Amino acid sequence: MHTLLDPAILFFVFGVLAGALRSNLDIPEPIKKFLSLYLLMALGLKGGFALAQSGMNPGVAAGLAAAVFMAFLVPAIGYLLLRRVASRFDAAAVAASYGSVSAVTFVTATQYLDNTGTAFGGHMTAAMVLMESPAIIMAVLLANAARQAVSAPAVVATNGGAAVMTAGAGAPGTPIGRILHESFTDGAQLLLIGAMVIGYFSGEAGKAVMQPFAGDLFKGMLAFFLLDMGLMVARNFDLARRASRWLLVYATVAPVVHASIALALAAALGMGAGDATLLMVLSASASYIVVPAVLRTAIPEANPALYFGLSLGVTFPLNLLIGIPVYAAAAAWALG
Template identity: 40%
Template sequence: MDFFQSVTTNLMSPAILFFVLGVIACFFKSDLEVPDSISSYLSIYLMMAIGFKGGVAISNAPSFDIHLLSVVFFGITFSFLFPFIGYKLLGWTTRLDKATSAAVAAHYGSISMVTFATAAAFLKFNSVDYAGYIVAVLALMEAPAILSGLFIAHRVAPETRGHAQEEKRLTREIFTNGAILLLLGAFVVGWLSGQKGMDKLDGFLVSPFQGFLCLFLLDMGLLVGKNFH
């Protein structure tokens, strides 16, 4: 009974319900929308918060033992490799064009913050302890997935194949991608500033996080609804 109660509680979380609200709004052809400028801000905020929290979690870790390092290593490795595996599978099983397949495949390496938050809430509800540095693994797994997804997309683009100059430019763009720089940069800032830095930014990165996440998922729900409507 506790299991089903926990599942129900998580499904009834505000973040998921706001996502559903966005889908329903599109179904009823509502004029509800989140402006593009707000959507961009939400993405920047969430990436900054995830990266910073991950860095702080690493700084708070008692020591860099082999267990911590192995978890980080395998997390990064799988995050980087999954898009390549997903891209191949999509090529074999679907009729999606190569660029779309690359975009979809990148999502298989990327981490869902909502899924993570739901799983964490589930563990907390059942009084199951887990390592705090797993938040750092979450942050570190985002960048490799974005990197490999962009790499696949650029490699399969007809205009970039066989053009050395163009490939150099695109390679530079991949490694200077804003999302990657922000995630890794925020991670480093959180790592260097530690818990003191987190205490200073608590009112910005911790308390409002769930609210911003709800707004972000409302936007995602609207986007999903428009694609299926």
């Protein structure tokens, strides 16, 4: 109940209601872009300041390694399950979206932990950055394998009916190097990394100078952004509703499974409750900004309505309204 009464979450709910009522309430596109860039910049600075204060140690390294491990594991599990109910290309795209992360969900989770007085490390922002690319690598590898399967040898009859094998034309694979370059140089990703590096090197002095920008304004800007996200969720319900019931089940159940695996991993590594909560949130969330933009180029055969509609229309609101407090409670119960 505490998270539902948070003003930022209430603005998200209000946005969903306004969108469902087909209101003409809308946030102008330039303001949407500014809010997104502001949140990424402020989040990167916060993570850099916290990382400068804590420094690099075995616990931090273990947390980052756990995040990268989950970024490879989640799309692998997702693809193995989804290829039974969807095409290989759609399965690879959806699995990549769920293997990656939602920065907005992560930001909301950090605010929830701040509100409840739960400590967490700034290195978890770095963990979020590291979890973007492995899912994209997995998607490209799986899509290239699917194209190879489509272009498998075909049998033709020649020389009086003798069977001869010839290779099919097929579609060429997508170069991983080009996709990785697009991923790391994407504006949002680059801003987040750059802000975190600046925050790390400027340290306490930089934190004091940037407090009015990255601290005082943050909550209000987040509420404004979540209002827009609520409007987007309401307007993308139809995309999610057109998916098969098995994909809808995946979008609802898989995040809980991924969060449970992350909690077990966090317990094995001796992570604190705050860091474990954020690892669970990262593992349970799905990308609807960076990865879908890359997937349009990397896997043009996939249906964007599936991977965008499921992540934004189903998983995002579930995590925001229910998942974050549940993950935090589970981490507190398991890790004290």
